[in-house]
Amino acid sequence: MQSIIFDYAVFLLLIALSFGVLIYSKLSGPKEQTKADYVFASKGSVSMGAMLLSIARGFLGVKVFLGYPSEFYYRGSGMWETLYGMSLAFPLVLYFFLPVYFNLGITSVYQYLDMRFKSRLVRRLASGTYFIRSILNLGVTVFTPCVALKTVMGLPYWFSIILITSIAIVFTLLGGLRSAILADAVQSLVMIGCSIVIIVHGFFIAKGPLNVFEVTKERNRLDFFNFDLDPTIRVTTVSATLGQLFMSLSMFGCQQNFVQRYFSMDSQKQVEKALWLTIPLMIFLFSLSWIVGMVIFTVYADCDPRALGYISEIDEIIPFYIEDKFYFLPGFMGLVLASLFNSGLSILVSNLNSISTVAWEDFVSQIPVFKGASEKNQLICIKSLSVITGFIVMGIAFIVAQSSGVIDASQLMTSATSGPLLGVFVLAMFFPSTNWKGAAAGMISSHLMTLFIVIGSLSLAKEPEYLPVSTEGCTNTTFSPHIEPIFDVQYSQYKMSFINKTHDDLGVSSVLSSPEVKSSSKDDILTMLYSITYMYYSLLGTFVTVFVGVIVSYMTDLWSKEESTNEDLLHPMSLKVKSMCTGEKQRYVTDGKHNNGPSTLPMTNEAQPTPLSSVFTIKSNSS
Template identity: 25%
Template sequence: MNNLRVPDLVIIGLYLLAMIGVGIYFSRKNDNAEQYSRASGLIPGWAIGLSIYATFLSSNTFLGVPGKAFGSNWNAFVFSISMPFAAWIATNYFIPFYRSTGEISAYTHLEHRFGPWARTYAVTCFLLTQLARIGSIFYGIALTLQALTGFSMDMIMLITGICIIIYTVLGGIEAVIWTEVVQGIIKTVGALLIIGLIIYDMPGGVAKIIDIGQADGKFSLGGFNLNFTQSTFWVVFLYGFFINLSNFGVDQNYVQRYHTAASLPQAAKSLWLCVWLYVPASLLFLVIGSSLFAYYQVHPEFIQAVKLQVAAANLPPTATATQLASAAMRLSPADYGDKVMPHFIVTKIPVGFVGLIVSAILSAAMSTISSGMNASATVFTVDIYQRYFKSGMTSRQTLRLLHLATVCFGLLGMGTGIAMIGVKSVLDTWWELSGIFASGMLGLFLLGVISRQTRSHEALTATIIGICVIVWMTFSSRLPEEYASLRSLLHKSMIIVIGTLTIFLTGLLLTKLRKGTSAYSPAEPVNQPAH
């Protein structure tokens, strides 16, 4: 059933047309690959900062963070607390490094340092991470719009995906950045509107929300004990630090933006602007989740519809009403947390405001997807096609390939999103996949930058060992009961921590052992970049 009224549809339609219009406007300037990928390095720092902020503030944040707060507590906020620590390292070491090299790809340095295999491995990790990110965001937006429109989730992904592909292909990185500036503002306004409407309709207002939240432990950041088998404060802090270091330091989405700034100080300021905007914004979404929990505690009759919807999705169509009611009763808040905010939007937000909020959710999805598509296309073009297939491409040929690659990654992302239909928590799924794919990339990059004496074969050995550890931590929980002793006891958020440290420390150890067995070991010659 379509729950959107004509004013809401008009607002959403105008928003989508405006985004396509932006792409058409900037398409007039994209007559070469340099402009498409770097915007000729003329974007002001404040715009880049808002763009990075909008990329972080994806639908995973817009829907997943309130869902986590509804189902558990504010443990996810520890991820945001870790951001300034990772940003300090990035602005002092990574951004100056990338600006000094002038290379548009974040991974070209790895070939210079260790050879082609290192660059290819990092690119593979990055592209898998992007597909996971794009897919989880497509799934998040489809989750909301399905409740509003009644359309199938795959149809929603197809329609929104086509709009995103059009303006990304036409406008390039400049269109992505300037639309993200607008989208970042729309998202924040949408979140403030939601929390205002919850408080307005809540008997007892803010005081009642705080009372219920305190009684149910909704404001806890997680336990502070050194227990790495559960999602404690320290587990999420370590995960957040390493994943944010990966984002700020080796993720093409961010590295590409550093090159669009007019100067090094502007690039550094843009990252800090993102951090100081995102930390309070993420707290706002946690407040929304806790407020929704309190709201549905006061109105338990409303939550029953959500529970029945989730239960029905996990039962065969022939299930009886008694079976459906019994399955709904067994669900915990963590099982349906992601579905609560879409339900609130459908049932409680006035006509007109729904269109604004859906536009905000769309912008949350579109900004991250478009930047991911653009960065993935750039990496594929520079690090794969030009490296292994055709190096002497003209600017026009390169631009044509960037367009084609952008379309392909948009379609692959949609397919990934469709494959995710039915997952329990979009935020948990994204955190787990990003930790798996990003850990090897970060560990290898740190080894190459910090340990200047590590040789290619030592880095390769360390990477292989690291991959084995990552695979073991990812899949050991599925081992049969007779092999239970071989299962990893660590929380899955620790995969990126252990995987990164394994590659980095193993590389250091192998280097030290080699130096210790030889009185003299000449420095390994630096590999020359491919031409």
């Protein structure tokens, strides 16, 4: 009873601390005078350290603490190798994406697409993709910590969902991006501390790190460098690297909430420094969560709680482990739960800020009644949109709580939408001759293709594939005294029920493995297409967008003299390659005035692009 009181006290204290961070950032930071101050955190008002933690946490999210350890425990180290793709994405974003639109003076990254293609259709397709994907993912993000809160503290889903979204709305109204970045930093430090405590204590229980390594290797959890090219395997080294590379490029290079963080810094050099420093930080945070999974698996290697019925979902293994092994440390469970709660909160805050900005710039600001709104009124509108978006996310979280399949569908949606989004930015920056018709056709075709594959994949209804787990070492003293036993594991009837599940070739007396999935004929092309791992959806989507975009642009009078592109909106390398390959001089303009011509409607407070001569020395052809 005393431990529970401590847990609740620590839980409430950390939530209060989050409010303290908000109030501190509000009082100590520069006053938000304009929309840009709110959206971009008043340039220079956020430290480099806080920015690094925010970028890393924005990508890894709540899954870094709950998802990855359970992934290792039940599926092995395959997803660990997505780290290769993540790390490769940063220098590519740094050298290919950042120079093009860092100094454009825009508040929505999708505004760049309108400036490049002179088409609001392309811009809205991209921003709409981001909006839908973010809303779905945020519903899952809000619901994830609610599972742990209900499992341990008994808080009902509806209470946790309303609490998280309500606090997030208050944060967004009062603090803007600056409070979100600072909250990310605080939660990152708490999560790092909790992970280190779990690892050190786990090493002690598991008889040292060497034994942890040996047990996980012996039980086939460490499976690195699998270069199998079969696209239907859930994850291999190849699919983890390529698939995650394209997903990371889409997120770090084309997604509003990340680019918005870049814009909040003083200069491009600061952003470059931040991205380079984020790589080792990402590797550290990412690997830390997998080591937690290694430790927990070693402790429960011969007595799996899920096989015994103590937990029903694989993601519950972390809360169960802490409740089981840290009963002697009052308040630690409250600390972990508060960290999960606040992590979901900070991710929601930063995304509400970004989504409301995109909704204003790309949709609402074009409604006649809102055109010509002052800076103050624009800020009010963006904050109002944050409130509306928050309630939408709350509703989706309630749907997630009722529908177990929505989580998987949302994850598939994330992979499926990365390709079209990345593809249209690749067309804009690296294919000078493509036009808005090609860009729009490419995105639509890519969405239809990936949606077709996703629906087909869900129709196959595959059972989750888990590695075998053992219960042969279970005794009545395996778990802590305060964990109420479900049954006496010494009863022979119980042992016989698990012996019936034994796989002799595994050499254990009881295992839990995935149900056998019937394989279809190799000649069934549709089945093979539906069976492609979601890790490749982003790669396929990008390829389809670029391929269709180039073809359609060519078919719709590719070299029309009426088409002109501002060279500052293209990557200089693409201009040089274009000139070398064709020997022709493409018509480019350099004054930026064409962006407000009849072919495009003026956007709210659009700034003209700043020349890239200070970044690249390559000279492009101009007329």
